[in-house]
Amino acid sequence: MEKVSWGIIGCGVVAEVKSGPAFQNCKNSELFAVMRRNGKKAEDFARRHKVPYWYDNVEELLQDNRINAVYIATPPSSHLNYTLQAIEAGKHIYLEKPMALSVAEAEQIRNALKGRENKLTVAHYRRKLPAFLKVKELLAANRIGVVRFADVKILQSSEAKIIANTEENWRVDPEISGGGYFYDLAPHQLDLMFHYFGEIAEMRGFSKNQAKLYPANDIVQGIISFRSGIQFRGIWAFNISEKDNTDNCTIYGCKGQLSFSFFGDRVSLKSVAGNEDFHFKPIEHVQGPMIQATVEYFMDKNTNPCSVEEGLEVMKIMNAFR
Known part of the structure; x- marks a missing residue:
């Protein structure tokens, strides 16, 4: 070829x-x-x-x-x-x-x-974007020591502005999307956690349609225990006040933490050796x-x-x- x-x-x-x-x-x-x-x-x-x-x-x-x-x-x-x-x-x-x-x-x-x-x-x-490659590089370099756990929060109002607009909002129809906004956004976060931390030993979660604005569940939370011993917890909510919108992951180690947004352009490192921010230019495509x-x-x-x-x-x- x-x-x-x-x-x-x-x-x-x-x-x-x-x-x-x-x-x-x-x-x-x-x-x-x-x-x-x-x-x-x-x-x-x-x-x-x-x-x-x-x-x-x-x-x-x-x-x-x-x-x-x-x-x-x-x-x-x-x-x-x-x-x-x-x-x-x-x-x-x-x-x-x-x-x-x-x-x-x-x-x-x-x-x-x-x-x-x-x-x-x-x-x-x-996986191939510079910010998340940097996270993987910092983890491999042991910049925060042995990783203990990761915490993900994706909190959005019912408008969910980080979701792409379409003529018909098929994302909230489980028969078309698989499971609401969670199914559209969570692959980004969960794939990176799997990519960073490897095989899974146990996982479980809970979900609910609290606001009942559409057929899909609007809040999902889950925990993972990786075979390496690293722990994970995450919550995805699409029914909160817009002023509380949050898009963040923090990975904690024995010597510090990494914090970043899944839709942003900055990775923050805080460690016993000092703090550092890494900035990345947005990629159009x-x-x-x-x-x-x-x-x-x-x-x-x-x-x-x-x-x-x-x-x-x-x-x-x-x-x-x-």
């Missing part, structure tokens, strides 16, 4: 800025076609982003032999079906998070890949570094930046918490 020629399935809000342009900007990568069931919107996206071809049904896109990889950027309710079709069509896959509606669906995807040459990467793109790593993996130049097995582990955590 000399170049990864992409087709996007679902060119909506996320593909508009966060991911879509990155497929054109990455080395050895081109965005060849997009697909959306609304043909006028697919054509409009293609025209504005200078994409050569567009489709209004997934079968035609998958039959195009000029495309060797697809980005599935639809709501989770269609991830399983589109992924299985892409596997049968022989395409490599960059699959948006959460990778499916449920653990059972995620296992179907994993099983369908067995014995196939298709490669699949789950779009847990924060935020999935770009992960897409570049995925391209390199598809071309056999690097390892998988986030495997189907890792995506499945995150699904299991969300299921346990929900």
Whole structure:
């Protein structure tokens, strides 16, 4: 493979800025076609982003032999079906998070890949962003000593302004999203915890629909005991006062702590050796570094930046918490 020629399935809000342009900007990568069931919107996206071809049904896109990889950027309710079709069509896959509606669906995807040459990467793109790479580097350098526990708080009002706006708020319909705003945001936090701390020994959680503004639960909390002995606790609430909005993770060690936001650009280190802040410039197309790593993996130049097995582990955590 000399170049990864992409087709996007679902060119909506996320593909508009966060991911879509990155497929054109990455080395050895081109965005060849997009697909959306609304043909006028697919054509409009293609025209504005200078994409050569567009489709209004997934079968035609998958039959195009000029495309060797697809980005599935639809709501989770269609991830399983589109992924299985892409596997049968022989395409490599960059699959948006959460990778499916449920653990059972995620296992179907994993099983369908067995014995196939298709490669699949789950779009847990924060792994490749500079701020979170810095956190991993500081942990590896033992800057806060032996890690004891991590504490995550994602507290938002019912408007949930850190959620991408869409024409229809499908994220609060569990049949489409899998489980409300928690299912949309928690993969970012939980994948990083799994990425930093490794295998899980035990986990459990609780959830409730307190405000009853929509069908999904609006508060979720959970705890994890990692095999390394590191502990985790997290809470996601989408029913509080806007003035109390919080987006924070603090990792505590025996010699200090690391604190950072999942949607910010700063990492703070406090330790017995002194305090230090690390600042990072915002990335316009935020999935770009992960897409570049995925391209390199598809071309056999690097390892998988986030495997189907890792995506499945995150699904299991969300299921346990929900």
